[in-house]
Amino acid sequence: MGRLGSLKRRLRRFWPGRAGPRPVILMYHRVADLPYDPWQLAVTPAHFEAQLEEIRRTRTPLDLATFVARLAAGTLPRDAVALSFDDGYVDNLRAAEPRLAAAGIPATLFLTTSAVGRPEPFWWDELAHLILDRTDGADLDLTVAAEPCRLRFAEPEPPDRDRRGWRAWEAARTRREAGYQALWRLIRDAPPSERERAMTVLRTALGGAGPARADERAMTAEEVRGMARRGTFAIGGHTVSHPALPTLAPAAQRREIADGKLAAEALAGRPVEGFAYPYGAMDESARRAVAESGFAWACSTVGTAVSGRRFERYALPRIAAPDGDGGALARALAAG
Ligand SMILES: [Zn+2]
Structure with a gap:
């Protein structure tokens, strides 16, 4: 999970600047219909489907690795969009993957590896x-x-x-x-x-929280392996235990980041090249640890479109997908 407010995004609503689409990395956590959602982590399945339709109709969807490579090369289309999911909720498998596969749109899942296979909720x-x-x-x-x-x-x-x-x-x-x-x-x-x-x-x-809802757990190892094999989702790193990295000493940051990469690679059965900072929280030593652990790029939660001129390989901005229809997504994309 992660969210930072963006003054810039709010300003742009009043001061749109250059017209036309700008490349965006979208951040999702869950595709689920929740009774309430204090961190706005979920997009309902119906809204998700409408958003995929909007992306297919108006944008060039790319997998994140290609998106970053073309951004670095200066060949990223202005209407490019890449989808990312954080944490590894089982609804990514049940609700997101079939809809992504049907729409032919790839995505990246940043996986908190210690949560994999645990029956309790995050x-x-x-x-x-x-x-x-x-x-x-x-x-x-x-x-x-x-x-x-x-x-x-x-x-x-x-x-x-x-x-x-x-x-x-x-x-x-x-x-x-x-x-x-x-x-x-x-x-x-x-x-x-x-x-x-x-x-x-x-x-x-407090006497326990009662039974967790069935869709609230993280995926099992077998489920992650199947997802990686089918290929609609690429797997990325999101640390072992989802700490706020700036609260840790550099050696502990390196362990969380590097061990998370190894565990994610063991599940994915292939090298993992992208990372997302838990809660979007980063500092200079975390950024260095991500680079030194062999990640090629990393995503923050700064809510803006991507700029080729201010390309920061280890702090790529992402816009949180709203829980709304295609029009709501179009407004979020334009506001970035
Ligand atoms: Zn997270």
């Missing part, structure tokens, strides 16, 4: 279930990586009954939402072992 989904998906009270003090955090909510406040429109980067409307935001930040920035410990404490104290 921590951010589980945290949302533990805190946001319920209306009962909680009274809990815990520490995450030595940072104190207090969860205290009693009776549900009215928005706790329905948060379908709420996004987690917006202001919290209830103590429950504020507690969720504070914990999300602490857990994102905690080392993987602390993250596991905090989630165990929460699971025990």
Whole structure:
């Protein structure tokens, strides 16, 4: 997952600059119909199909490796689009792959390798279930990586009954939402072992999140292998355990990035050349570690179109696909 606001993108709406399409890398996470989606990770299957139709009708879809090679060579068509997916949710296999294959559009999946084959949901989904998906009270003090955090909510406040429109980067409307935001930040920035410990404490104290939805897990190794074999998806790196890389020392960054590459290659059965920074979070040493681990290029979550003049091989911008129809996608592509 990952998202950074883009002032530039908002400005461009009022100040469009040179007319005509500009090359874009799209970022997806899930193709699923969710009751609510605090990080806007999902595009519904119907919207995804409409977006693929829009891309086929108006754009030149390229696989990301070709997209980057032609960008580097200065031969990228202005209407080029490449699709990418982060994390490795099983709905990429069930809902995205058949639609991509039918449309003849390739995509890249940036895979969090330690999640492969694990039955439990990604921590951010589980945290949302533990805190946001319920209306009962909680009274809990815990520490995450030595940072104190207090969860205290009693009776549900009215928005706790329905948060379908709420996004987690917006202001919290209830103590429950504020507690969720504070914990999300602490857990994102905690080392993987602390993250596991905090989630165990929460699971025990809050009485479990109930059974995960069937489509919420990551793919199994067998599913990733099949996907790589069929070839609609190319596999890319997204670290082993999805840390915020700038919170790690350089040696730990290198382990996450290089070990993730080896694990992804073992699953893909071929070299893996692209990388995406978890949460879009990067610093200079992470960028260097990506290059030194043998990746040829890497994607950020800076939400703009790609520029041949400001070509940064290890920080390629990506626009988050909106959960909307072909027209919504066209507007997102134009706003980049
Ligand atoms: Zn991610």
